[in-house]
Amino acid sequence: MGASSSTDNKELSEKREIESLAASTGALPLLQRSFSKLADSQTSTVSFQSFKQSFCLSYDTTTTEGDQKVPDSFPKLLEHLGSSLVDLFFVPEKEGLSWVEFARGYVKCCGRMSASMSFNTLLRVFHLTAKNAGLSSKLEFESDEADCKINGSISTVELLMFLWMCWTMSWDGRSTKSAELFLPDISHLVLSALVSCTESGTSLDVWDCDVFGLELELPIGKFLTWALSTIPNITECLSHFCNSRLQHSLNVKDGSGPSKSSGGDDSASKTCENTLLTCGRAWAISLTSKNTINEEILSSCFPCNSDETNEHLLYRSYYHGKGMNRLWSNVEGYHAPMLVMVSASCGVDHEGSSSERKWVIGVILQQGFENKDAFYGSSGSLFSISPVFHAFSSSGKEKNFAYSHLHPSGRVYDANPKPVGIGFGGTQGNERVFIDEDFAKITIRHHAVDKTYQPGSLFPNQGYLPVEASVLDIEAWALGGKTAKEIQETYKKREELFNDQRRKIDLKTFTNWEDSPEKMMMDMMGNPGAPQKRRELNE
Structure with missing residues (x-):
């Protein structure tokens, strides 16, 4: 009897600990509702096989941004994603x-942990x-612990599929067309990793480089260093995917799940097809930090309705x-976070030859634009995008974040x-x-002149000397919400009302020529002393 009581206390203590860890993620209510819906009323457990099935991904069509090639193995990878995740943690x-195993699996997958463990x-x-x-992989894990050391390397194709897998997990639940998968152009992210992690990457001609044809190996240690410093927020895709799948299981049980639609062009590709802020670029920016404006940036990646104009622009x-x-x-009066995108073109030297190249940079301003003759701002981020x-x-x-x-x-001198x-x-x-007032020219200087942003x-191939380039396009995107x-x-509206009031003229005042301001001006020009004499006569 004492042993039974001790076992009960241990189970209760374990249950409380797991629930506390789950509550720290903010997902405890979702876990409780989904477990209640999925659990068998007699056994009070969730069928493992049906639970795995609820995590499976299935897309009727896959579209890409631009002319990207999807590896033949990628659809097969997605087919095994959900079941592999469940096998690994649950x-x-x-x-x-059981409820404890259900909650423990979620904590193992999505619980609060260090960035390296994530x-x-x-x-x-x-x-x-x-x-x-x-698929073959050269990754090796020394143990089953979350903080174990990883050895090996990741190839260019694996990197591409890894990033697209993370995108797909973020896409899940955000897209209104659940039967379609849209894959963005992430060549700028792949090139960033290759340049930072491989010796061959430093000599790549990034202007005319086909990342899909490269066969380079990235040492996993260098890759993790790059990922932690460049895209630390990418690990959030895992918790989003789990929450999305749990919510989807609730909707299916309630009969309110999203209907699958495969007709028409995908909303993401239509919304961002001609803007500088493409889906892939917006996603990359959202991965750089964990802050409140990420969802606003992601909303341009995952728009809800392709028929609506993008209200963020x-x-x-x-x-x-x-x-x-x-x-x-267009931006006056908007005092909230804003993303500015600039596309430019200039002559770039590479391997002894010079050619005209296009590139894109971006800036996030926390307070929007202000008309000042000095620098301002409390925080911000600068981006090399393409x-x-x-x-x-x-x-x-x-x-000195913005000027x-x-x-x-x-007209004062x-x-x-x-x-x-x-x-x-x-x-x-x-x-x-610096961008001139006509938006015709942009000047880029070496980071040595700047102590505000990181070098x-x-x-x-920017070099040390200032570079002048022709501005091709500029965009300003609202990130402050509704x-x-x-x-x-x-x-x-208030400014328009004030302007209308300023333009109004009381016509009754100027009906008499003798009292009109035009006649007074002509009199002054013809006889400067006339106004003084008129005042003396009136007196």
Whole structure:
């Protein structure tokens, strides 16, 4: 009897501990509801096989961004993803999962852990999935512990499939068309890893490089270093996928699951087909840090309705025209996080020859644009986006995050006029990035002039000297949600009302020529003393 009581206390203590760990993730209510729906009323356990089935992915069609080639083995990889994940973390003592085993499996997969352990967990999922799909892998795990050491390497094709697997887990539950899978162009991420992790990567011609044809091996240690510094938020895809699958099982049980539709073009490809902020670029930016604006960035990756214009796009020079004034008329009053994208073209030297190359950079501003003659901002991030992706967060040394200055409204003489245009980092007159007022030219300087953002080249083969390039297109994307957009709309309406009031003229005042301002001006020009004499006569 005492042994039975001791066992009960141990089980109760274990149950409380697991529930506490699950509660720390914020998913305990979802786990409780899904377990209640899935569990057998007589055995109080969840059928292991049916649970594995609820994690399986099945897509009728797969589309890609651009002309990307999907490896033949990738669909097979996705077929084994759900079952491999369940086999890895959810271990039943019998044929069914008890509540403790159910919650423990979720904590093993999605519980709070260090960044390195999160990456180990994600790589373990990929490794087992590839193994079950019959694919070879050179990854080796020294033990079954989440913090064990990983040896081996990952090939270029494996890297591509690993990143696409993570995208698919993030895509799951966000897309309204559950029967379709859209794969973004992530060549800029692949090239970033190759340049950072391999000796051959430094000599690659990244401007004309087919990442799908490269056969390079990335040492897993260097890859993890790159991933932890460049895309630390990618591990969130695992918890999103688990939550999405659990929620989907609830919807199926309730009969309210999403209907599968395979007709028409995918919304993601339609929404971002012509903008600088493509799905792959938006996803890459969202992976660089864990913050509140990531969902706003991801909403441009996973739009809900392709028939609606993208409400996040505040300004695009291709549509609205180039120049500070055109930009200002669209972003004024928006005081929330904003993403600025710039596409430019310049001559680049490579292996002794020079050719015109296009590249894309981006900046995240936390407070939007302000018309000031000095630098401002409390935080921000600078990005090299294409052809190679790199992120440069705040260095913490200076706060020259942004500079945006229009021509003064009053025509007052200024002996030392401030530069008119947009700048990021550096100092006034020596900015790391500066765009002139006409949006015709952009100047990029070496990171040595900048103590605000972390060092690094904004495009390949940048060099030490300032580079002037032609601006091709500029975009400004709203990342502050509906509230910030509503505040801006209110501001615009108020400004329009004030402008209308200023333009109104009381015609009754000017019906008499003798009292009109035009006649007074003509009198003053013809006889400067006339107004004084008129006042004396009136007195």
